[in-house]
Amino acid sequence: MTPAEIEIAELCSELIRVDTSNYGDGSGPGERVAAEVVMARLAEVGVEATYVESAPTRGNVVTRIEGSDPGLPALLVHGHLDVVPADAADWSVDPFSGEIRDGYIWGRGAVDMKDMDAMMLAVLRQMKTEGRKPRRDIVFAWLADEEAGGEYGAKYLTSKHPELFDGVGNAISEVGGYSLEVDPSLRLYLIETAQKGLAWMRLVADGTAGHGSMLNADNAVTEVAKAVARIGSHEWPLRLTPTVRRFLSEVADAFGLPFDPENPAPVIDAIGPLAKFVGATLHHTANPSMLSAGYKANVIPGQASAVVDGRFLPGLEEDFMATVDELIGPNVRREQLVHDIALETTFDGDLVESMIAALKAEDPSARAVPYCLSGGTDNKTFFADLDIRGFGFVPLRLPADMDFAGMFHGVDERVPVDALQFGTRVLDRLLMTY
Numbered sequence: 001m002t003p004a005e006i007e008i009a010e011l012c013s014e015l016i017r018v019d020t021s022n023y024g025d026g027s028g029p030g031e032r033v034a035a036e037v038v039m040a041r042l043a044e045v046g047v048e049a050t051y052v053e054s055a056p057t058r059g060n061v062v063t064r065i066e067g068s069d070p071g072l073p074a075l076l077v078h079g080h081l082d083v084v085p086a087d088a089a090d091w092s093v094d095p096f097s098g099e100i101r102d103g104y105i106w107g108r109g110a111v112d113m114k115d116m117d118a119m120m121l122a123v124l125r126q127m128k129t130e131g132r133k134p135r136r137d138i139v140f141a142w143l144a145d146e147e148a149g150g151e152y153g154a155k156y157l158t159s160k161h162p163e164l165f166d167g168v169g170n171a172i173s174e175v176g177g178y179s180l181e182v183d184p185s186l187r188l189y190l191i192e193t194a195q196k197g198l199a200w201m202r203l204v205a206d207g208t209a210g211h212g213s214m215l216n217a218d219n220a221v222t223e224v225a226k227a228v229a230r231i232g233s234h235e236w237p238l239r240l241t242p243t244v245r246r247f248l249s250e251v252a253d254a255f256g257l258p259f260d261p262e263n264p265a266p267v268i269d270a271i272g273p274l275a276k277f278v279g280a281t282l283h284h285t286a287n288p289s290m291l292s293a294g295y296k297a298n299v300i301p302g303q304a305s306a307v308v309d310g311r312f313l314p315g316l317e318e319d320f321m322a323t324v325d326e327l328i329g330p331n332v333r334r335e336q337l338v339h340d341i342a343l344e345t346t347f348d349g350d351l352v353e354s355m356i357a358a359l360k361a362e363d364p365s366a367r368a369v370p371y372c373l374s375g376g377t378d379n380k381t382f383f384a385d386l387d388i389r390g391f392g393f394v395p396l397r398l399p400a401d402m403d404f405a406g407m408f409h410g411v412d413e414r415v416p417v418d419a420l421q422f423g424t425r426v427l428d429r430l431l432m433t434y
Helices: 003-016 032-044 114-129 154-160 220-233 242-255 265-270 272-281 317-328 350-362 417-433
Strands: 050-053 059-065 074-080 104-106 138-143 168-173 178-183 186-195 197-206 285-293 303-312 333-340 366-373 389-392 414-416
Touching: 003 032, 003 104, 003 114, 003 417, 032 050, 032 059, 032 114, 032 138, 059 114, 059 154, 074 114, 074 417, 104 417, 114 138, 114 417, 138 154, 168 350, 186 242, 186 272, 186 350, 197 220, 197 317, 220 285, 220 303, 220 317, 242 265, 242 272, 242 366, 265 272, 272 366, 303 317, 317 333, 350 366, 350 389, 350 417, 414 417
Parallel strands: 074 138, 074 168, 168 389, 186 366
Antiparallel strands: 050 059, 059 138, 104 414, 178 186, 186 389, 197 303, 197 333, 285 303
16 A cells, blocks of 8 residues: 555544534634644645635645646645534534544545545655655645635635745646446546536515505515515426536446437436436526515515525526526516626546546546536636636545435545545546646
């Protein structure tokens, strides 16, 4: 085993044991302690790093490793240190124990994404102790606040310290690079090349306040309720973006299925639990998630509101917003809460070729395919503003029966130790050859 393979499980467990729960309101413990763990582990092998605290306890760590060819664009490898909260009562283990048993590392962040944080550490430590240089500069970044929008992490660094990312052309980060086993002779590795856009919207209706016992033809609650019902029951049409179309075609070919662009359901069914990731990328989505109105049973309020979580496909934002406005009708206004772009890049270039080669060198049965993520990551949100082309690539060779999609923000989150060891080998090979 390589040094990175030997220590990866303990590094991942050590990071999980640091509670970095992000509640989204500033009340969590922050990332400072986890950032200090990263800094200490880097210092052990003589790696100097920059610590940036964007607000009290909101820690970020960035370091640049010099490559042998300074003329090549640098590569950014980044992960986030924060995690979503976990209710210990729901888990079969302490979610912040980092327990290692049955060949898995258990705990909040094991998949999202302290596994990659640990792989970055393990590979960088091995490179440093062995005195190896990558071909190009590599910028490693361990970031705060991704789970709440990146305000204290990627957004802060790219706006206040963009010089940390000078010369970077491409980036790799979370939610890609994992395997889907077709049979023992073929595994598809999904590399994220596209992400849906985000539109969190508040719908507001103003009406005439009055007594609940009287007739009221201008009821704000009724107007919002009708708008919410129309949006919630709307069947968005199938719209296959180039990334999604290619992914479905590749999956159909791998499973020996016909691919009908008008009816991709059989192909989606073939990928099992991963349909949670992919199914929502076949069309826009708009899910009502909050309602607010009134203060007493017999008082008709003068205003009512609702919140809708909208996600639109790359290249189709105008189509999405026009449909939403039509659905809510003339008596309800739409206010923007949070907006983020959709993004799609092509599945080509020297980084893609290097990722494919690194996967196949460690798993001859590997076939890399692009896919679209229904959510969003720091790759899209802020690094794209610096013209950095982002990919989701956390290489993991997974058991065929593992519900990987269910691990994200799920109960009993865990990652196989041997998948992490595989990932360190692939990541090391990628960083040394790209």
